[in-house]
Amino acid sequence: MNYRLYLTENCNLKCKYCYETNKTTNEMNFENIKSIVDYEIQQNNKNSLINFYGGEPLLRKDLIYKTIDYIKSKNTKTKFNFGLATNGMLLDDEFLKYIKKNNFTHIAYSIDGNEEVQNRNRILPDGKGSFDVVSENAKKTLKTLKNVVAMVTVTKNTLQNLSDSVEYLISIGFKIINLQFDYTANWNDTDLDKIENEYRKISRIYYKNIVEKNPINILIFDKKIRTYIDDTYVCNKECKFGMENLYVATDGNLYPCVQFVGNPKYIIGNCEKGVDVNKRDLLIKNAYKESNICKQCAIRNRCNHTCCCRNYITMKDINKVSPIICETEKIFIKISDELAERLYNNYPKIFIQKFYKV
Ligand code: SF4
Ligand code: SF4
Ligand code: SF4
Secondary structure (H helix, E strand, O other), X not given: OEEEEEOEOOOOOOOOOOOOOOOXXXXXXXXXXXXXXXXXXXXXXXXXXXXXXXXXXXXXHHHHHHHHHHHHOOOOOOEEEEEEEEOOOOOOHHHHHHHHHOOEEEEEEXXXXXXXXXXXXXXXXXXXXXXXXXXXXXXHHHHHOOOEEEEEEEOOOOHHHHHHHHHHHHHOOOOEEEEEEOOOOOOOHHHHHHHHHHHHHHHXXXXXXXXXXXXXXXXXXXXXXXXXXXXXXXXXXXXXXXXXXXXXXXXXXXXXXXXXXXXXXXXXXEOOOEEOHHHHXXXXXXXXXXXXXXXXXXXXXXXXXXXXHHHHHHHOOOOOOOHHHHHHHHHHHHHHHHHHHHHHHHOOHHHHHHHHOO
């Protein structure tokens, strides 16, 4: 099982688009962490992943140290790995050494791009930009760990610079880029052309890097290309709403996915008692009800319309797909197919190995 532990709801940045809209000073109690570790050990899983999450989890480095010490003190066959989602502000040399020593498999590093773009939204409480610290720490982090994912938020006011930002992130060493589209923004029809234009430019950057043997991963294209190659793929297989991932809120309640944290309707257990299987199964049963339009859509197996989280944040209903999701999915799939075709015709080794495993 993968856990995302919300160590704190507090943050040292004040990003303009922050999803933690009701930021509080709530923090995780260490007793809750102990309970969830004990619960996971009882499950006898071979592997387990603990992700430290927030707010900004590095405001509570002490809890990270205590959690890992607690796990080490246990006599268990479960192999625990760790991950971290951070804004990078507090990733100092000492903590990077700690990460290297302690089975951290990946870091989700929030960074929007070059100086202009990063400082547009990702600001400190006093209004100053975070670029200088975040970009320097990103370079150091990339030297420490292979698996560092640039988590880029795509908003209306950064879209026009998105391809420049991707280029910047690749230039400082990122190999994995996750473009997180802000579906909640007030997108309109005229934005669709701009979205297509910018993502097409990014697909050219991807192509150029792969052909020049720089093994980058831009996850939106990688995922969509995979859905073409493996036609048995369905998007919801990847996440299994509440089955593989558990979100542990600061108060110790368990949720099936990120957008539901804090909403009592979606609590599926708590740290002491673990997962309430009946509640979880009922939620799963009520999820993935496709509309007739989607059922008949030629790209339904390649589209993320079954993502309960996205449907919930856009339509307040886990089964209703918003027009912006439908339109952007079509754009992303079209561009990915064009990209894949160009790459297949050029046949670079990295592409063939990555998607065809030969
Ligand atoms: S770093 Fe994350 S939690 Fe902190 S203000 Fe920015 S978006 Fe919100
Ligand atoms: S592209 Fe639109 S119609 Fe087709 S499956 Fe996705 S959301 Fe449904
Ligand atoms: S609801 Fe969406 S984001 Fe959440 S686990 Fe499922 S597919 Fe992933």
